[in-house]
Amino acid sequence: xxxxxxxxxxxxxxxxxxxxxxxxxxxxxxxxxxxxxxxxxxxxxxxxxxxxxxxxxxxxxxxxxxxxxxxxxxxxxxxxxxxxxxxxxxxxxxxxxxxxxxxxxxxxxxxxxxxxxxxxxxxxxxxxxxxxxxxxxxxxxxxxxxxxxxxxxxxxxxxxxxxxxxxxxxxxxxxxxxxxxxxxxxxxxxxxxxxxxxxxxxxxxxxxxxxxxxxxxxxxxxxxxxxxxxxxxxxxxxxxxxxxxxxxxxxxxxxxxxxxxxxxxxxxxxxxxxxxxxxxxxxxxxxxxxxxxxxxxxxxxxxxxxxxxxxxxxxxxxxxxxxxxxxxxxxxxxxxxxxxxxxxxxxxxxxxxxxxxxxxxxxxxxxxxxxxxxxxxxxxxxxxxxxxxxxxxxxxxxxxxxxxxxxxxxxxxxxxxxxxxxxxxxxxxxxxxxxxxxxxxxxxxxxxxxxxxxxxxxxxxxxxxxxxxxxxxxxxxxxxxxxxxxxxxxxxxxxxxxxxxxxxxxxxxxxxxxxxxxxxxxxxxxxxxxxxxxxxxxxxxxxxxxxxxxxxxxxxxxxxxxxxxxxxxxxxxxxxxxxxxxxxxxxxxxxxxxxxxxxxxxxxxxxxxxxxxxxxxxxxxxxxxxxxxxxxxxxxxxxxxxxxxxxxxxxxxxxxxxxxxx
Amino acid sequence: xxxxxxxxxxxxxxxxxxxxxxxxxxxxxxxxxxxxxxxxxxxxxxxxxxxxxxxxxxxxxxxxxxxxxxxxxxxxxxxxxxxxxxxxxxxxxxxxxxxxxxxxxxxxxxxxxxxxxxxxxxxxxxxxxxxxxxxxxxxxxxxxxxxxxxxxxxxxxxxxxxxxxxxxxxxxxxxxxxxxxxxxxxxxxxxxxxxxxxxxxxxxxxxxxxxxxxxxxxxxxxxxxxxxxxxxxxxxxxxxxxxxxxxxxxxxxxxxxxxxxxxxxxxxxxxxxxxxxxxxxxxxxxxxxxxxxxxxxxxxxxxxxxxxxxxxxxxxxxxxxxxxxxxxxx
Numbered sequence: 001x002x003x004x005x006x007x008x009x010x011x012x013x014x015x016x017x018x019x020x021x022x023x024x025x026x027x028x029x030x031x032x033x034x035x036x037x038x039x040x041x042x043x044x045x046x047x048x049x050x051x052x053x054x055x056x057x058x059x060x061x062x063x064x065x066x067x068x069x070x071x072x073x074x075x076x077x078x079x080x081x082x083x084x085x086x087x088x089x090x091x092x093x094x095x096x097x098x099x100x101x102x103x104x105x106x107x108x109x110x111x112x113x114x115x116x117x118x119x120x121x122x123x124x125x126x127x128x129x130x131x132x133x134x135x136x137x138x139x140x141x142x143x144x145x146x147x148x149x150x151x152x153x154x155x156x157x158x159x160x161x162x163x164x165x166x167x168x169x170x171x172x173x174x175x176x177x178x179x180x181x182x183x184x185x186x187x188x189x190x191x192x193x194x195x196x197x198x199x200x201x202x203x204x205x206x207x208x209x210x211x212x213x214x215x216x217x218x219x220x221x222x223x224x225x226x227x228x229x230x231x232x233x234x235x236x237x238x239x240x241x242x243x244x245x246x247x248x249x250x251x252x253x254x255x256x257x258x259x260x261x262x263x264x265x266x267x268x269x270x271x272x273x274x275x276x277x278x279x280x281x282x283x284x285x286x287x288x289x290x291x292x293x294x295x296x297x298x299x300x301x302x303x304x305x306x307x308x309x310x311x312x313x314x315x316x317x318x319x320x321x322x323x324x325x326x327x328x329x330x331x332x333x334x335x336x337x338x339x340x341x342x343x344x345x346x347x348x349x350x351x352x353x354x355x356x357x358x359x360x361x362x363x364x365x366x367x368x369x370x371x372x373x374x375x376x377x378x379x380x381x382x383x384x385x386x387x388x389x390x391x392x393x394x395x396x397x398x399x400x401x402x403x404x405x406x407x408x409x410x411x412x413x414x415x416x417x418x419x420x421x422x423x424x425x426x427x428x429x430x431x432x433x434x435x436x437x438x439x440x441x442x443x444x445x446x447x448x449x450x451x452x453x454x455x456x457x458x459x460x461x462x463x464x465x466x467x468x469x470x471x472x473x474x475x476x477x478x479x480x481x482x483x484x485x486x487x488x489x490x491x492x493x494x495x496x497x498x499x500x501x502x503x504x505x506x507x508x509x510x511x512x513x514x515x516x517x518x519x520x521x522x523x524x525x526x527x528x529x530x531x532x533x534x535x536x537x538x539x540x541x542x543x544x545x546x547x548x549x550x551x552x553x554x555x556x557x558x559x560x561x562x563x564x565x566x567x568x569x570x571x572x573x574x575x576x577x578x579x580x581x582x583x584x585x586x587x588x589x590x591x592x593x594x595x596x597x598x599x600x601x602x603x604x605x606x607x608x609x610x611x612x613x614x615x616x617x618x619x620x621x622x623x624x625x626x627x628x629x630x631x632x633x634x635x636x637x638x639x640x641x642x643x644x645x646x647x648x649x650x651x652x653x654x655x656x657x658x659x660x661x662x
Numbered sequence: 663x664x665x666x667x668x669x670x671x672x673x674x675x676x677x678x679x680x681x682x683x684x685x686x687x688x689x690x691x692x693x694x695x696x697x698x699x700x701x702x703x704x705x706x707x708x709x710x711x712x713x714x715x716x717x718x719x720x721x722x723x724x725x726x727x728x729x730x731x732x733x734x735x736x737x738x739x740x741x742x743x744x745x746x747x748x749x750x751x752x753x754x755x756x757x758x759x760x761x762x763x764x765x766x767x768x769x770x771x772x773x774x775x776x777x778x779x780x781x782x783x784x785x786x787x788x789x790x791x792x793x794x795x796x797x798x799x800x801x802x803x804x805x806x807x808x809x810x811x812x813x814x815x816x817x818x819x820x821x822x823x824x825x826x827x828x829x830x831x832x833x834x835x836x837x838x839x840x841x842x843x844x845x846x847x848x849x850x851x852x853x854x855x856x857x858x859x860x861x862x863x864x865x866x867x868x869x870x871x872x873x874x875x876x877x878x879x880x881x882x883x884x885x886x887x888x889x890x891x892x893x894x895x896x897x898x899x900x901x902x903x904x905x906x907x908x909x910x911x912x913x914x915x916x917x918x919x920x921x922x923x924x925x926x927x928x929x930x931x932x933x934x935x936x937x938x939x940x941x942x943x944x945x946x947x948x949x950x951x952x953x954x955x956x957x958x959x960x961x962x963x964x965x966x967x968x969x970x971x972x973x974x975x976x977x978x979x980x981x982x983x984x985x986x987x988x989x990x991x992x
Contacts, residue, residue, distance in 0.1 A: 029920040029933055035785030035796075036912045037925040037932070038882060039950065043942035044934055051938045 008074040018062035061640035068633035072626040091132045091183035093174045097192035098138050099165040100316035100584045106231040113227040117191040118153040125149035136173050138165030139568040143177040156564030162584040163540025163568040165198040168205040175212045187221040194228045194594040197587030206602050222608040228593050233259045234313035236589045239320040249294040256287035258591050272305035289451040302326050304572040304579055306558045319558050321572045321581035323535040330378045330528050334363045337384040344504035347511045351520035374398040378527035380405045385414035400492030404527035407498045409467035419489045419496050424468030434462035440477035446522040447477050463501040463508035537582040540568045550576035696844050698801035703975045710982040714774050714874050714901045740764040774816040775833045778804040781879030782824045783856040784926035790911035793970045800878040801847045802974045808843050823861030824854040855927045856883045862891035866898045874901045881906055881954055889957030902963035910969045915943045
């Protein structure tokens, strides 16, 4: 609780007045010679216990009445956010999460969480009087003093953005500011929707923050305003990937909602190069992935556009932008040894270039691997003993930059390894038995379920030969004896994949199931994204910032940008010659919220106070509560009076009245 | 109407209150030297006789009924003549009617012995506000009663007790005895603990013949033992009147602030907050008063709870009035 007249709290010492008076009265007794001592002794013996308790209660009521009066005079402010233990604050450091998820509103006509928190901070600062306000917003992360809290909602530093929020980073910035500026008695107010992605609980900066907070010379109170209400169902749309494909531009889209409320349809608007089209998407479950194909005939150049859904709880996640470059063939390299069977070679070659116009495959011998143009390659399929330096170094660099390399088991044994993974010798299945696939990752990897949600028929794969793997990897698909069928190791921005059998009838029936085609094409897509990555950026990150002399220019038609926050807003931008579709971070669509236990763990031993505001109402953080204290004082006085009242002496016994008879 | 009827009638017309003042009898010693005697009160109360409720055995003729037959004017009974009876007492008219010899007997009127047992323990010194000390009230009461008794020809004795009987005056009906009586009363100084119960037992044993025993005390003793002492007195056929003297504050306990109470009898000290114990004190005092009154009623003793703020003349008048025999009684 905070008090506007905190000095009046010194008056709390007056609470002891009734006790002091009582003690003085006890000491300042008069002496009287008394005859009826036997009754006095008896009465004194019998009056202990209940009477003493009553007397203590009377004293307590008097003290509480005085305390309530003092509290009322001190003008207390109540409200869960400021809570008990508050006092005069010299500086308030407001850590404002203005990520896109803070633009939620729980009712149609209600303010967004960010706006409501700004209004309430303004009111709170007015109540706190002369306290300074320092703002650290999630977009810039810079501490800057706000000259007047009244203008807080008008500042560009408090405007909505599409960027993420780095809460631990902002807390560390706040501490840095406190250590540098030494602003006196300070409080850090964190206004956030507790989106787990923003809080990055695994970040090592939490330890640093806790340690630094503990080492501060003066008391800094940490308060968290958790705007974690999620009453309305929110829909979000996102462009997962985009690519040219046989004269069409393919958009992989994801429509997601927070709560699965049964089948529904959603109108999706696509604006491609200014031409809008709308379509109804049937929607069931929590998320729905679907494709939109846009004919590109006669338009070989670059382009951009956006996909949107109608406005709902959060207006910032109703649109996703895309951009692409000029048409160019995508290239894969197949490095194969001489011992590769013609069937296997044909299966791999056809799998890499099944007839799509823009896909090319070049076959190379391992000895010619150094001739590979790694810059233009999307995918490298390595069906040969694992490479050795210098080729392995080139390949490693290719993967680090986002390339994808798919290793197939060689016929010949080799002791070479790549990325710490090496092949085991070939193993044969027992006679009349096969290696069969037991389980695989349905959500991730090359064998993930189709966009419509249908799983791939991996259970139909039978193998009689395979190679085991040694090293540090993740199994995306496993045989029934837990050995990996498909293993993955992420290196830098790219990945290496190891398939433990071959699409060759002497190894497995992969070719019959055509699953090798899925594997190769999806790997191709992953590798191809490296080349297309230059057209996508994330708001607030380096990819959305102009390089060198590039000038930013917004080219999409979805919305007018805020000039002050253009660096943190999603949209299609032209940076000089480049066109970049800047979208909100993936984490901003996450519905995973921080639990109280996780918050406790993150702010362990910091004695923080938490106000959970699930409704995002615009009510003030606190209100003056002196009336309540005056009422409390009256109540205490009434109770004291009732306790002081002597009970009516009703003679229920046979004892006669002590009235003298004469 | 016989002589007894005339006396009864006269008595009935002598009782109206207030009694008109009459000149003091010739036997009165000068009362002005004693602050517990008021000649106006004495003259006003002088018209009221002091009656015993039980037959008394005195040594001289007096105004009180005796258990024996005597020579008063009040007829008692006839009895058969037996040889040796005084023939002068034969009722010749009865002989003429019945041809039998009857002796006509009359009631004997005798004098009354009154004993005043005055409690002089330390607690009798207590006085609140402007009120008299209880001992002063006792002095006024005993002195006035003694005066009236002697005035009507009865004898009055005095026993003063604190922890034991320390002053004793045997009963006497001589006017000069009153001087000693008053002197003893004036020298009474309350002190020590209460030895009332022992004193009553002693009086019960000492006083051989029937007497009227006035107990003037605050009775701050064990009520059970006090009841036993009353039984003892009653067993000895004494007429007992108890004047229970209490200070108003001892009953009401109207203290408003913490006090250190020092016992007047044994100097025991206790610091108490009256607010806290008033209820329990009230309960205790009520129980005590009820017990004492019950004990008195058990032995048919007169019980009078008297607070020291009362006018002693009024208390005495009420006492004397209630003791008057009813019209036609005796």
